[in-house]
Amino acid sequence: MSHSDLVSLLLALGLLVGIARALGELASALRQPAVLGEILAGVLLGPTILGSLWPEATAGLFPETGPVAFGLQGMTQVAVVLFLLVAGLEVDLSRIKRQGRMATVVSAAGMFFPFALGFAGVYAAPALLGKPPETGTFLYALFLATALSISALPVIAKILMDLHLFRTDLGMIILAAAIVNDFIGWLLFALVLGLIPGRHLDEGSFDIRTTVTATLVFALGMLTVGRTLLDQVLVRVQAQAAWPAGVLALCVSLALLCGAFAEWIGVHAIFGAFLVGVALGDSRHLQERTRLILHHFVAALFAPLFFASIGLRVNFVEAFDPVLCLVVLAIACLGKVLGCGGSALLAGMPSRQAWALGFGMNARGAMEIILGLLAREAGLIDDRMLVALVVMALVTSMLSGPLMERMLARRQPARFARFLRDRGFFVLGSDLDQTQAIAAVAGGLSTALGSPPEVLLESIHRRQRLTGDELAPGVRLAHGRLPGIAAPLIGVALCREGFKGAGATEPVRAVVVVITPLEKEDEQLEVLADLARTFLAPRLRRALLACATPLEMRALLRSAQGESES
Amino acid sequence: MSRPAGQMLALVALSPTAESVAREASRLSRSLGMRIRFLHVGEKTPASQSRLESMLTEALGGEPGEVVFRSGRIEEVVAEEARDCELVVLGALEQEGPLAPLIRSVARRVARTAPCSTLLLPSPRPSPEPFRRIVVALDPETPSHEMLRSVLDLARVEDVEVLHVVQEFELPALNLALEEGADLEQTEDERRVSVLVARHRLANLLESCDPGEIPARVESLAGREGLEAIQFSHENSADLLVVPAPQREQSSLLERLFPHGTDLTLQTLPCALLAWRPGRTP
Numbered sequence: 108m109s110h111s112d113l114v115s116l117l118l119a120l121g122l123l124v125g126i127a128r129a130l131g132e133l134a135s136a137l138r139q140p141a142v143l144g145e146i147l148a149g150v151l152l153g154p155t156i157l158g159s160l161w162p163e164a165t166a167g168l169f170p171e172t173g174p175v176a177f178g179l180q181g182m183t184q185v186a187v188v189l190f191l192l193v194a195g196l197e198v199d200l201s202r203i204k205r206q207g208r209m210a211t212v213v214s215a216a217g218m219f220f221p222f223a224l225g226f227a228g229v230y231a232a233p234a235l236l237g238k239p240p241e242t243g244t245f246l247y248a249l250f251l252a253t254a255l256s257i258s259a260l261p262v263i264a265k266i267l268m269d270l271h272l273f274r275t276d277l278g279m280i281i282l283a284a285a286i287v288n289d290f291i292g293w294l295l296f297a298l299v300l301g302l303i304p305g306r307h308l309d310e311g312s313f314d315i316r317t318t319v320t321a322t323l324v325f326a327l328g329m330l331t332v333g334r335t336l337l338d339q340v341l342v343r344v345q346a347q348a349a350w351p352a353g354v355l356a357l358c359v360s361l362a363l364l365c366g367a368f369a370e371w372i373g374v375h376a377i378f379g380a381f382l383v384g385v386a387l388g389d390s391r392h393l394q395e396r397t398r399l400i401l402h403h404f405v406a407a408l409f410a411p412l413f414f415a416s417i418g419l420r421v422n423f424v425e426a427f428d429p430v431l432c433l434v435v436l437a438i439a440c441l442g443k444v445l446g447c448g449g450s451a452l453l454a455g456m457p458s459r460q461a462w463a464l465g466f467g468m469n470a471r472g473a474m475e476i477i478l479g480l481l482a483r484e485a486g487l488i489d490d491r492m493l494v495a496l497v498v499m500a501l502v503t504s505m506l507s508g509p510l511m512e513r514m515l516a517r518r519q520p521a522r523f524a525r526f527l528r529d530r531g532f533f534v535l536g537s538d539l540d541q542t543q544a545i546a547a548v549a550g551g552l553s554t555a556l557g558s559p560p561e562v563l564l565e566s567i568h569r570r571q572r573l574t575g576d577e578l579a580p581g582v583r584l585a586h587g588r589l590p591g592i593a594a595p596l597i598g599v600a601l602c603r604e605g606f607k608g609a610g611a612t613e614p615v616r617a618v619v620v621v622i623t624p625l626e627k628e629d630e631q632l633e634v635l636a637d638l639a640r641t642f643l644a645p646r647l648r649r650a651l652l653a654c655a656t657p658l659e660m661r662a663l664l665r666s667a668q669g670e671s672e673s
Numbered sequence: 674m675s676r677p678a679g680q681m682l683a684l685v686a687l688s689p690t691a692e693s694v695a696r697e698a699s700r701l702s703r704s705l706g707m708r709i710r711f712l713h714v715g716e717k718t719p720a721s722q723s724r725l726e727s728m729l730t731e732a733l734g735g736e737p738g739e740v741v742f743r744s745g746r747i748e749e750v751v752a753e754e755a756r757d758c759e760l761v762v763l764g765a766l767e768q769e770g771p772l773a774p775l776i777r778s779v780a781r782r783v784a785r786t787a788p789c790s791t792l793l794l795p796s797p798r799p800s801p802e803p804f805r806r807i808v809v810a811l812d813p814e815t816p817s818h819e820m821l822r823s824v825l826d827l828a829r830v831e832d833v834e835v836l837h838v839v840q841e842f843e844l845p846a847l848n849l850a851l852e853e854g855a856d857l858e859q860t861e862d863e864r865r866v867s868v869l870v871a872r873h874r875l876a877n878l879l880e881s882c883d884p885g886e887i888p889a890r891v892e893s894l895a896g897r898e899g900l901e902a903i904q905f906s907h908e909n910s911a912d913l914l915v916v917p918a919p920q921r922e923q924s925s926l927l928e929r930l931f932p933h934g935t936d937l938t939l940q941t942l943p944c945a946l947l948a949w950r951p952g953r954t955p
Contacts, residue, residue, distance in 0.1 A: 132854070135853075141854035197846040197849050205814060261846075261849040261852040264847055273847065274844070274867045274870070282845050283845070285846075286846065391897065395896065398848055402849070473852065569880075572890070573884075573891050574890075578869070588877075628877055631873065632870050635869060635870060636866050643862045644862075
């Protein structure tokens with residue numbers, strides 16, 4: 108690579124990563140999938156926009172041949188290998204059994220229906236579904252069926268988090284089903300790539316029978332002996348090598364090595380990286396912070412690079428076929444929503460929840476796009492189909508959250524602001540300690556309740572002995588439950604300088620006293636969750652701690668609530 | 674404890690730790706008001722009988738009482754002999770071998786197949802004392818009132834310093850949300866809120882079982898089910914960890930390859946472990 112080639116390559120990489128990351132952040136801020144912004148960066152810099160306005164600039168920055176193109180392509184291949192490594196980290200197949208029959212049914216139907224529709228669709232109308240003449244019908248049908256049946260776990264996780272559905276039964280069923288869908292989908296896709304004619308014709312490559320045998324042995328070996336060995340290696344590396352460099356290097360090098368091995372035996376490199384991810388993810392020694400670093404490493408650098416590179420390779424205007432886009436979108440949604448939603452309904456889930464589950468599972472996102480690009484590179488599909496898959500992935504990702512929310516039509520959860528009592532609001536001096544502050548608030552609330560403060564305090568102390576009182580930095584929770592009260596009662600004691608004697612590392616500036624009805628557990632937990640979310644948000648917490656009156660606090664809470672809901 | 678006429682079966686081998694296992698079992702049987710029977714799985718010869726009886730006499734400081742000799746596969750013999758028992762006590766390795774998911778050790782097989790609760794003693798103390806720091810890890814999906822009540826009874830008998838009531842839970846794929854634009858703070862907050870809600874749900878459960886004056890604390894542990902309880906027990910210097918007993922039926926290859934919950938806990942015992950089974954139980 109010459110001096111000027113190196114300059115060009117670094118310039119191209121810098122622009123791609125920088126602009127893609129910036130647009131990804133912008134998309135996230137607008138509550139859209141980050142991948143939308145990242146692809147848009149490629150569309151802006153590639154043949155679709157910059158290339159049509161100033162072709163020399165695109166050709167100069169991102170040449171289609173030569174060392175720079177080779178370097179860029181190599182980087183995107185590494186990106187996809189690492190993407191599959193982190194996807195594999197979250198695969199925990201035992202979860203499907205733990206979530207029970209419903210998750211198994213949803214997962215199976217969520218694979219089968221879109222798969223069957225896609226497969227049959229290609230045989231019924233190959234031209235309508237964009238089959239290139241040179242691609243075999245079986246292989247194309249297998250690819251499209253797999254592409255339609257896969258789900259995007261990252262999008263689903265983000266949607267569930269935004270809708271506060273993560274730890275609900277519905278959320279857990281969706282996650283378990285999507286994990287299995289992803290696992291089977293990627294294995295199937297690796298098989299499809301392995302079946303592409305010509306892949307086994309290179310000098311030194313294996314015939315298809317050897318490839319299939321080697322693949323099976325490799326997969327079984329990785330999930331049994333390989334997993335145990337990895338576990339042992341991981342514990343030694345984490346104990347003896349510098350952190351996080353040692354463990355990161357181990358994970359990345361294993362993904363690349365196994366990717367190379369998978370490619371050598373005739374399946375795609377993603378297969379090896381994915382299996383390494385599954386094996387590592389299951390290790391009892393893989394620390395949570397190591398996982399987080401790996402996710403950050405890939406999400407911040409490699410994902411933008413990969414998704415932006417799609418826009419560089421395809422002219423989205425020329426390759427946009429509205430009919431094909433609509434057909435692919437319709438089949439994808441029909442198969443997934445009907446398959447998952449319908450099966451959940453038949454398995455006994457209430458109808459609104461069942462359809463919400465169907466819409467949740469319908470999100471395709473980044474996974475679909477990776478799959479599309481790899482298929483295009485393998486010559487299996489053309490640009491029209493790639494664009495149709497990208498459109499489908501983006502539309503389903505954008506629609507999933509709003510449709511789920513609309514379908515669930517949940518009642519408003521119990522909010523902290525609603526139950527805040529004027530008589531329980533105090534701004535106190537630093538001469539009082541936390542116990543005195545709790546007593547003051549309990550006294551105020553007991554007037555509203557009409558029972559002696561000792562009853563409240565006894566209930567609070569009983570709970571504190573069991574659970575402790577940590578709520579957020581500088582904020583303590585004093586919680587009790589009483590029988591026979593109609594609604595929760597909340598009071599707050601604030602102290603600008605911090606209560607006397609409390610907080611070893613950070614002064615305690617607020618004590619929130621929450622009394623809930625003994626008989627209403629749902630309401631109790633909703634109020635506590637809302638309190639935690641409220642006080643964990645640093646800006647809102649600072650503003651709340653500076654309030655002088657209950658009215659001011661209520662107004663602040665209502666406006667924050669309005670913002671989060673909009 | 675709640676059933677004074679209950680029976681305990683203590684499994685003893687002719688091994689270096691057998692004496693300690695016998696002492697621990699004997700102490701517990703007195704505390705719980707249970708009748709103890711010793712079982713040795715192996716051929717009954719005059720030599721083995723004499724060795725075992727003298728070992729037990731020395732360990733217990735007197736006549737050992739009923740000692741049964743049986744031959745066969747240990748877990749099958751225990752399943753048969755423990756039909757009328759409330760508790761099986763036996764020694765166990767602290768750490769399973771590398772092929773643990775595929776080839777389980779005797780103690781783990783017994784814990785899986787015994788008809789009642791099983792107490793595994795990885796490093797029995799030479800002079801046993803009551804369990805003073807107990808951790809009970811309730812089932813993550815369906816925490817059992819019966820199990821909690823039973824452990825509260827045990828905590829009263831043992832006069833515990835502290836009883837930690839914990840529940841593990843996972844947040845699968847939460848980290849993947851980072852790829853979709855979620856920031857680290859957002860995922861951390863989700864974790865903290867989930868922990869707080871789970872902790873109070875658990876506290877409600879404990880209050881409904883009336884812990885009375887037992888020094889109990891609840892904790893919800895976000896992380897890998899089966900591993901968090903081990904870590905927590907280590908960090909809190911627990912001397913007894915109580916977990917729900919693993920399922921009796923033969924687990925599938927998938928479950929063996931991807932073990933979770935109690936199966937994972939059983940692979941590394943942080944201290945004595947009581948695999949609790951509903952029905953006839955201490």
